[in-house]
Amino acid sequence: MNQLPDIHPDAGELQTEELVVDDAVLVKAFYLGPGAELDSHDHPDSVNVFHVLRGTVTVIQDGEEEAIEAPGVIHHERGVEHGARNDTDEGVVFTASLCPLP
Numbered sequence: 001m002n003q004l005p006d007i008h009p010d011a012g013e014l015q016t017e018e019l020v021v022d023d024a025v026l027v028k029a030f031y032l033g034p035g036a037e038l039d040s041h042d043h044p045d046s047v048n049v050f051h052v053l054r055g056t057v058t059v060i061q062d063g064e065e066e067a068i069e070a071p072g073v074i075h076h077e078r079g080v081e082h083g084a085r086n087d088t089d090e091g092v093v094f095t096a097s098l099c100p101l102p
Contacts, residue, residue: 009033025099032086040083048076055092058085
């Protein structure tokens, strides 16, 4: 079993770490400092699920925004544009599970 490291990025900083990579799934951790953003993007052939682990993440999905507090889960269907932003004064952490791998 893996535990997430205790990472606290600076304001505007985004850090990532691959936690699980195999033929079926990619699980990646995202650490967003205050004001940091994961730019909107899509995965035409994969489902993407965010798990908010710490803080409140503003999730952007198809142009709509919603603040999701930990613990929270957000499901992004194949091809749906999505991203995330930290609008708080504290660091936030979420994972993204992508499957199947493109």
